[in-house]
Amino acid sequence: MASPDKDLEPVLDKDGVRLTVDDAIATVTLTNPAKRNAQSPALWRALTQAGRSLPGSVRVVVLRAEGQSFSAGLDRQAFTPEGFDGEPSFIDLARGSDAELDATIAEYQEAFTWWRRSDLVSIAAVQGHAIGAGFQLALACDLRVVADDVQFAMRETSLGLVPDLTGTHPLVSLVGYARALEICATGRFVLAEEAERTGLANLAVPAAQLDDAVRDLTAALLAAPRDAVIETKALMRGAQERSYEDQRTAERASQARRLRDLAGVGD
Numbered sequence: 001m002a003s004p005d006k007d008l009e010p011v012l013d014k015d016g017v018r019l020t021v022d023d024a025i026a027t028v029t030l031t032n033p034a035k036r037n038a039q040s041p042a043l044w045r046a047l048t049q050a051g052r053s054l055p056g057s058v059r060v061v062v063l064r065a066e067g068q069s070f071s072a073g074l075d076r077q078a079f080t081p082e083g084f085d086g087e088p089s090f091i092d093l094a095r096g097s098d099a100e101l102d103a104t105i106a107e108y109q110e111a112f113t114w115w116r117r118s119d120l121v122s123i124a125a126v127q128g129h130a131i132g133a134g135f136q137l138a139l140a141c142d143l144r145v146v147a148d149d150v151q152f153a154m155r156e157t158s159l160g161l162v163p164d165l166t167g168t169h170p171l172v173s174l175v176g177y178a179r180a181l182e183i184c185a186t187g188r189f190v191l192a193e194e195a196e197r198t199g200l201a202n203l204a205v206p207a208a209q210l211d212d213a214v215r216d217l218t219a220a221l222l223a224a225p226r227d228a229v230i231e232t233k234a235l236m237r238g239a240q241e242r243s244y245e246d247q248r249t250a251e252r253a254s255q256a257r258r259l260r261d262l263a264g265v266g267d
Helices: 041-052 090-094 098-116 133-140 168-175 177-186 192-198 207-223 226-239 244-263
Strands: 012-014 017-022 025-030 060-065 121-126 129-131 143-147 151-153 203-205
Touching: 012 041, 017 041, 025 041, 041 098, 060 207, 090 098, 098 133, 121 133, 121 207, 129 133, 133 151, 133 168, 143 192, 143 207, 168 177, 192 203, 203 207, 226 244
Parallel strands: 025 060, 060 121, 121 143, 129 151, 143 203
Antiparallel strands: 012 017, 017 025
16 A cells, blocks of 8 residues: 555654554554564554544544555464563463453553544555454454455464454454354455455455545545534444434434534533
8 A cells, every 4th residue: 555644744653553643634554564564562552552642633543554464463473482572472471360361461452442432433444464463453443445355364263262352342243143253263264345245344445446445435534523423423333232212212312412512502
């Protein structure tokens, strides 16, 4: 992909993550194409920091990656006895207490949770491989636009692990329990046509058109008033947990807030 943020001064640029902000649009870019943007605890901390660094003007966050692959997943160095420099290896983590291990995984998950904040809409622009943690990072976003060469796969099970970076909930929500289980348990590839057909991707386009497609979607999102988008996102997010009648009630309450705001009438 081209680099739409190349002329902007980075707010953050460390450990394979670059954040740039252009008024209402923030772009988070994975910047280690030589390693196919493989992930590490340092990268996850940088992603968490990127989320905390967003100014209040940001309405849309675009997640993209340099090179031919979005992210090949967890850097296999994590499974070696030496692990990463300055980091406990996964073998060391496994020897810790349940509480310590739980706290460490929860910290890693923070890199994947902020993308669904109520005041933002996040878009993952995905090309090439999005494997394991890479798949889960794409799933962390509200929307996904994919290139026609995309290859999603959840390979954790083949390593004797489970997906633990917040990807299971959105995957089941998007494609249903049976397909999500089959995708995770087999570790097979999901290509662009299936991703779009099953709702995993909002749009699949030729790789050369990926930037333009994301740019058009971003512009469409920004065309609507911010508060209306926030209220609509909250309605959509809560619909899965609410009954039909409860959703009707939530719709009425949200619309009442919008009408009062538009009319300049307080609660």
